[in-house]
Each structure stands twice: as structure tokens, then as C-alpha cells.
Amino acid sequence: MIWRDGHLVSEGPGGVYGERMLQGFRVWDPKRSKLAALYHLGTEMELRSDHRVLYLGAANGTTVSHVADYVEVVYAVEIAPRPMQDLLVIAGSRKNIIPILADAGRPETYLPLVEDVDLIYQDVASPRQVSILIGNLCFLKEKGLAVLMLKPRSIDVTRDPGDVFSEAEREIGAGGLSILDQVSMNPYYPDHRAFLCRKE
Amino acid sequence: MKSYWFGDVEGRACKPASGDPGLLAGRLAMLAGSGNACIPDWRIAVRCGAVRDRAEYLERLREAALILAERNLEQILLVDSSGLIQMVRMLDQLDEVINLLTERAVEWHRATRPGFSRKRTLPARSNLIALIREDADEALAGLLDEIDRLRDRRSLLMNQVSRRAEEILPNCSALAGGLVAARLVSEAGGIRELAALPASSIQVLGARTALFSHLATGTPPPKHGIVYQHGRVHNARRGTRGRVARTLSAKLAIAARIDYHRKSADREFLLKADEAVRKAGRRE
Numbered sequence: 001m002i003w004r005d006g007h008l009v010s011e012g013p014g015g016v017y018g019e020r021m022l023q024g025f026r027v028w029d030p031k032r033s034k035l036a037a038l039y040h041l042g043t044e045m046e047l048r049s050d051h052r053v054l055y056l057g058a059a060n061g062t063t064v065s066h067v068a069d070y071v072e073v074v075y076a077v078e079i080a081p082r083p084m085q086d087l088l089v090i091a092g093s094r095k096n097i098i099p100i101l102a103d104a105g106r107p108e109t110y111l112p113l114v115e116d117v118d119l120i121y122q123d124v125a126s127p128r129q130v131s132i133l134i135g136n137l138c139f140l141k142e143k144g145l146a147v148l149m150l151k152p153r154s155i156d157v158t159r160d161p162g163d164v165f166s167e168a169e170r171e172i173g174a175g176g177l178s179i180l181d182q183v184s185m186n187p188y189y190p191d192h193r194a195f196l197c198r199k200e
Numbered sequence: 201m202k203s204y205w206f207g208d209v210e211g212r213a214c215k216p217a218s219g220d221p222g223l224l225a226g227r228l229a230m231l232a233g234s235g236n237a238c239i240p241d242w243r244i245a246v247r248c249g250a251v252r253d254r255a256e257y258l259e260r261l262r263e264a265a266l267i268l269a270e271r272n273l274e275q276i277l278l279v280d281s282s283g284l285i286q287m288v289r290m291l292d293q294l295d296e297v298i299n300l301l302t303e304r305a306v307e308w309h310r311a312t313r314p315g316f317s318r319k320r321t322l323p324a325r326s327n328l329i330a331l332i333r334e335d336a337d338e339a340l341a342g343l344l345d346e347i348d349r350l351r352d353r354r355s356l357l358m359n360q361v362s363r364r365a366e367e368i369l370p371n372c373s374a375l376a377g378g379l380v381a382a383r384l385v386s387e388a389g390g391i392r393e394l395a396a397l398p399a400s401s402i403q404v405l406g407a408r409t410a411l412f413s414h415l416a417t418g419t420p421p422p423k424h425g426i427v428y429q430h431g432r433v434h435n436a437r438r439g440t441r442g443r444v445a446r447t448l449s450a451k452l453a454i455a456a457r458i459d460y461h462r463k464s465a466d467r468e469f470l471l472k473a474d475e476a477v478r479k480a481g482r483r484e
Contacts, residue, residue, distance in 0.1 A: 073258055081276045088269055091262075098262050101269045101276075112205050112228055112237035113265055139239065 001039055001046060001070075008039050010069035016090055017062045026066065030188050033063040034123060034149050037188035043181065045119075045145060045196060047071050052117040054139050056104040056132065057124035061087040061097070067121070068097050075114045079103045105132050107139070114139050120146040125154040130168050134175035140199045146177060148195040149185075165193060172197055203231055204240045205264065206250035206257075216250035224264035225271060281368060281391045287361045288386035294354045301347050302329060308340055370465035371455035375473055376430045376448065383426045384452070395460035402456070403427060403449035427452070436481050447480035 002009050002025065009025035020027040030037035047053075047070035058064045058076035060083045068074045073096045078084050084101050091097040102110045104124055120140050122133045133148050140146060152164035165182075172179055177197035185192035202209045205228050207216040217227055231237040242257040251257045277283070309332045310316050316332075329351075333344050362378025369391065372381035387405045388394035394402070404411050406425030414421040424445035428434050436444040451473035458466050 081273055081280070081282075084269065084273055088266065088273070091266060091269075095262065096258065098258075098265045099269045100265060101272045108235060109232045111239060112203075112231035113240070113261065115240050115242065 008036050010066045012069035016065045028066045034189055035063050037185055038183060038194050041183050043183060051119055054114055054117040054120045056122040056136060058087055059083045061090040064097060065090050068094055072096060075100060077102055077104050077110060107136050116141045118144050123149040125151055127155050129155060130171045137176060137199060142199060144199050146197045150193050150195060153191055161191060176200060202238050204238060205231060206245040207248045209244060209248060214248035216248055221263040221267050225267035228264055228268050281385050284364050284368060284382055285386045287364060288382045291357050291361055298347060298350050298354060305332060305340060305344060309336060312337055369459045371458045372452055374465060374470050375451055375455050380426060380429050387426060391460050395456040399450040399453035402452050403445055432477055432481060440481055444477060444480045448477050451476060
């Protein structure tokens with residue numbers, strides 16, 4: 001990962017969403033992107049230039065654009081039409097973003113497009129977050145990594161976040177992943193937790 | 201045979217698909233719908249002769265995916281009622297703005313003309329704005345013109361809303377008028393949402409405050425919400441108004457489902473429904 005003066009940056013054409021530029025690099029703001037926050041909190045996972053990434057819950061494509069700066073290709077899945085309009089504009093000006101308007105919970109609808117990937121990044125706010133990730137593991141290479149940004153409030157607001165996390169742990173394990181690390185997203189995103197997993 | 205977006209592979213033989221991005225997008229959609237597609241591998245595509253190398257593989261795929269996403273998006277926005285909902289909300293917002301501006305203009309006028317009173321009876325077919333306009337300040341007069349223009353815009357938009365509603369909600373519009381149909385969709389949040397509502401909910405759509413005050417404190421339940429704006433309901437006698445609203449809503453619930461699933465007007469249903477509403481308004 002590229003750091004300049006304590007800022008996480010990425011190398012690419014700027015002006016995607018009004019991001020700040022620093023020494024010719026695009027500043028990747030941890031307050032606007034959970035993945036950037038994860039790097040600020042410290043993780044060993046690197047994005048490499050030969051990586052293929054499946055990004056579930058691409059939204060407006062702000063984080064996607066930074067990921068695309070680092071890796072070979074990003075398959076960006078988003079279901080909502082309005083953010084997709086933004087995502088299409090970004091994908092139009094970059095060579096390595098493949099936009100997919102589909103429900104991440106129904107991988108069969110985009111199965112013909114997506115190849116084997118090295119990393120799945122999942123950040124959809126859905127009560128079925130974990131099972132959506134498990135459903136997409138068919139795209140992940142052996143020993144490939146999966147990052148799950150879990151927001152217990154979108155799974156069940158009435159339950160204790162600790163319970164939700166431990167149930168998610170069980171579900172992840174049962175789905176064929178081993179958890180390498182868990183990172184609490186405080187102070188950037190209170191209540192969120194990132195699960196770094198590997199396909200076994 | 202294995203089907204990929206770039207071609208069909210049968211054992212060692214392979215038939216590359218057309219290289220045109222538009223056709224490829226269609227092929228992707230077809231494969232996604234068929235349910236027996238395979239996860240693609242770029243090396244197969246090269247062996248197949250569909251592409252030269254990895255770079256070309258990604259470029260082709262990206263072009264096709266972009267077109268596919270755009271097409272799907274268009275499809276969604278077309279059948280989706282979000283455009284209509286935005287129009288209705290703009291209409292309501294315009295009403296609000298016009299009222300606020302008129303209110304303020306009157307206050308302003310009152311401050312400069314001691315003899316002015318709102319209580320004066322208005323001459324037939326004239327409005328407050330026109331009345332003030334007669335002897336307003338120069339500064340105020342300019343603003344009054346703008347308010348007038350906004351009103352013209354508003355009635356234009358109103359016609360556009362009903363026309364659009366008649367297109368995408370033929371049955372509801374025939375039954376309750378385009379404007380009421382559009383308002384119902386806006387309140388429900390979409391055609392799909394409206395079609396999923398029971399008649400009793402449609403009857404009180406737009407009467408949120410009255411409904412919850414009824415549920416919370418037991419005040420009399422609302423007889424009608426948006427459906428009140430339909431002539432048959434608000435022209436009905438007090439005693440039968442509830443029944444007319446109830447019947448109209450029941451028929452609207454069916455109409456919304458026809459609109460959502462079939463998307464075309466059903467004459468036979470409309471005749472029967474109209475008769476039912478008319479009957480509900482008759483005195484025993």
C-alpha cells in the first residue's frame with residue numbers, strides 16, 4: 001500500500017468524487033471508506049497489481065475507484081439503480097472496473113461475468129450479510145481472501161453486537177472460511193467489525 | 201457443451217461468439233437467465249480464439265458489462281415509477297412554495313398599504329395575487345409576476361403528472377383519475393409497493409396522522425386519505441362517503457395489481473368497478 005505523509009493514497013487519475021490530491025496521488029480518506037479505515041487501523045492484507053477483486057456492495061464507486069488503482073481488475077456488484085448511475089460514470093473512465101447491476105444475494109445472475117478472484121470485499125448493509133458472502137465463495141480461488149465489513153445494526157438492531165459477531169464467526173467457519181483476523185473499526189466506524197478470512 | 205460469454209466450448213472444439221459489445225451484452229443477459237452458465241476463464245477464451253490476450257479479454261468483457269448494466273438500468277427506470285414519484289413530490293413542493301411566497305407577499309403588501317385587508321370580498325374569478333398586483337410596490341410587483349409564473353408551471357406539471365400516470369397506471373388512473381393515482385403511488389413508494397397493499401391501507405393512504413391518532417388514542421378512524429380527492433368520494437353525502445371510499449379503495453387495490461403485473465387497461469374490470477363505486481354512492 002502507498003503512504004504519503006501519513007495518508008493512505010492510491011495512484012490514478014483524480015477528480016472521481018472530489019478527493020484531495022497529495023504529491024500527485026489520490027488521498028484515500030478513512031472517513032469515507034471503510035477499507036481505507038481498515039488500512040489505517042493496521043492490516044497485513046495488501047492489494048497487489050495482479051489481484052482480481054470481487055466487490056460486493058459497490059455503491060457510488062468511491063472505494064471501488066481506489067481499489068481499482070491498486071489491482072488488475074475489480075468486478076463491482078451493486079443492486080441499487082441510483083448509485084449505479086454514478087458507478088457507471090466511474091467505470092466508463094477507468095479500464096479495470098467491470099460494473100454489474102445485480103443482487104449480491106443471487107450470484108447466479110452474474111456468474112457468467114465474474115472469473116476466479118483473489119479477494120472478495122463485501123460491504124452490503126443487509127441482514128443476510130454473512131450468507132451473501134458465503135454464496136459468493138464460488139468465485140474465490142483456493143486460499144483466496146475475503147473481507148467482510150460487518151455491521152451488527154443492519155443484521156438485528158435489537159441484539160447485542162457481541163452475539164451477532166459470535167454468530168457470524170460460526171457462520172463464516174461453517175461456510176468454509178477460516179478467520180485470520182478481526183478488526184474493530186473504532187473510531188472511524190463505531191460498531192463495525194472487519195473479518196479477514198481465507199478460503200480453505 | 202459449456203457456454204461462456206465469449207463462446208461455446210464443446211470438448212476441444214470451440215465456437216467464439218460475435219465480438220460486438222452490444223451482442224455480447226445480450227449474450228451475457230441470456231446466459232445469466234439460463235442458469236447453466238459457467239464461471240469464465242480467460243485462458244479458455246484465448247484458446248478459443250475469441251481474444252488474443254488477457255488485456256483484450258478484460259476490455260471486451262468491460263465493454264459488454266457496461267452496455268448490459270446500462271440496459272438493465274434503463275429497464276428498471278422505465279418500469280419503475282420513481283420518475284412519477286419525483287413529479288408528484290415536485291408538485292406538492294411547488295404548492296408549498298407558492299403558498300409560502302403568497303403568504304409573505306400579502307404580509308409585505310399589508311405593511312405598505314394601511315388600507316389593505318384580506319377580509320375584503322374577492323371579485324369573482326380573481327385571486328389574491330391579482331388583487332395585490334393592482335397597487336403593489338414596484339419591487340413586490342416583480343415578485344408577484346414570478347409567483348404567477350410558478351402557478352402556471354404548477355398547472356402544467358399537474359397535467360404532465362396525470363398524463364404520465366395514465367401511461368404507467370392505466371387502470372388506477374381510469375378509476376380514480378391520473379392525479380389521485382399518481383399521489384397514491386407516491387405515498388406508497390412505488391407501483392410494486394402499492395400493488396402489495398391491502399384495500400384498507402389504500403383507503404387511508406395519506407391519512408397517516410388521523411390513522412395513528414386513531415390507533416393511539418381511539419379517535420374516530422379516518423374514512424379516507426388521498427382517495428378523498430376523487431370526485432365520487434368528496435361529492436358523496438356524508439352518510440355514504442365512507443362506503444364510497446371503501447369501495448373505491450377495494451377496486452383500486454385490484455387495479456394497482458393489474459397495473460403492476462399486466463400493465464394494460466382492462467375494460468371489463470373497469471366497467472364493473474365503476475358500476476360498483478357508483479352503486480356505493482346511491483342512497484338505499
